[in-house]
Amino acid sequence: xxxxxxxxxxxxxLSPVIDDPKSDISHDCALRSYLATLPNGHHSPFAKISSxxxxxxxxxxxxxxxxxxxxxxxxxxxxxxxxxxxxxELEPYLTMMAQxxxxxxxxxxxHCVGYPGVRDVPAWIAYMKKCQIDTTFFFADVNTHTVxxxxxxxxxxxxxxxFIAEHQGLPAxxxxxxxxxxxxxxxxxxxxxxGRHDAPGAHQVIPLNKSMAAHNG
Numbered sequence: 043x044x045x046x047x048x049x050x051x052x053x054x055x056l057s058p059v060i061d062d063p064k065s066d067i068s069h070d071c072a073l074r075s076y077l078a079t080l081p082n083g084h085h086s087p088f089a090k091i092s093s094x095x096x097x098x099x100x101x102x103x104x105x106x107x108x109x110x111x112x113x114x115x116x117x118x119x120x121x122x123x124x125x126x127x128x129x130x131e132l133e134p135y136l137t138m139m140a141q142x143x144x145x146x147x148x149x150x151x152x153h154c155v156g157y158p159g160v161r162d163v164p165a166w167i168a169y170m171k172k173c174q175i176d177t178t179f180f181f182a183d184v185n186t187h188t189v190x191x192x193x194x195x196x197x198x199x200x201x202x203x204x205f206i207a208e209h210q211g212l213p214a215x216x217x218x219x220x221x222x223x224x225x226x227x228x229x230x231x232x233x234x235x236x237g238r239h240d241a242p243g244a245h246q247v248i249p250l251n252k253s254m255a256a257h258n259g
Contacts, residue, residue, distance in 0.1 A: 044176040050095060051132060052177035055124040055170055057154035059101065069153040070101050070120045076149055077101070087146040091138045093129035099150065122154055136167045198228055 045052050060069040077099050080086065088094045100123045107115045128135045139147055140160035147166075151157040156172075158165040205224050209217055 044178050045132075045180060049129060051128050051130065051135070052180035053124070053126045053128060053132065053135070054175050054177045055122075055173045056102075056175060057122045057124070057151060057157070057173045058118075059120040059122055059153055060155055061119055070103075073122065073150065073153040074101050087143040088126075090142045091128075091135065093135060093138070095127040095129070097124070097126040099124050119155070122150070132171075133167055136170050137163055140166050197231070201228070 059073065062069060080099075083089070088097050102117070102121045102123050104117050104120070109115070126135075140163045144160045147160050154173075156169060158169050160166045201224075205221070209220055212220065
């Protein structure tokens with residue numbers, strides 16, 4: 043089904059950028075400048091929207107198409123392209139964008155034709171749906187797990203590799219005791235925080251013992 047791969051939704055939005063010859067700075071240039079300053083990781087506005095697997099914003103100037111019979115075609119305006127892979131349904135996701143990142147949404151989509159603002163959430167959702175195109179042949183590499191469960195699995199994977207490296211050559215009894223303690227820590231591990239720069243880095247593995255917990259925590 044278009045836009046859907048397992049439990050992951052593929053969102054593609056094309057919003058026409060305002061063309062105002064009277065502006066001191068063109069809307070597409072202002073938009074590019076703002077997007078260039080957006081932080082990644084934990085400080086990204088999308089880190090506040092916990093169901094975001096990945097997202098991308100880019101200004102598209104033109105797409106030249108030469109069909110059959112050959113003729114040159116161009117876009118009628120510049121477009122803001124917004125792509126996102128997200129958990130669940132579209133409307134709750136757009137609602138979270140409006141409620142949790144209103145300043146960010148205003149700073150971006152205020153440069154686009156017909157943007158209604160985010161105070162009227164239903165109008166914002168209707169606007170985004172009007173600008174949406176189907177994400178056909180959508181493929182998500184992890185399409186049966188949420189963002190949090192995927193991050194947790196990656197951290198466990200890194201921690202297991204670290205455990206193996208740190209415990210090679212131990213006597214069987216010591217290895218068994220260490221693994222029981224390690225497994226207990228895995229079972230009680232909290233969900234990962236979206237957008238962290240260091241997740242799931244090697245130094246963020248599950249502590250192997252109490253002394254290491256004080257060092258790594």
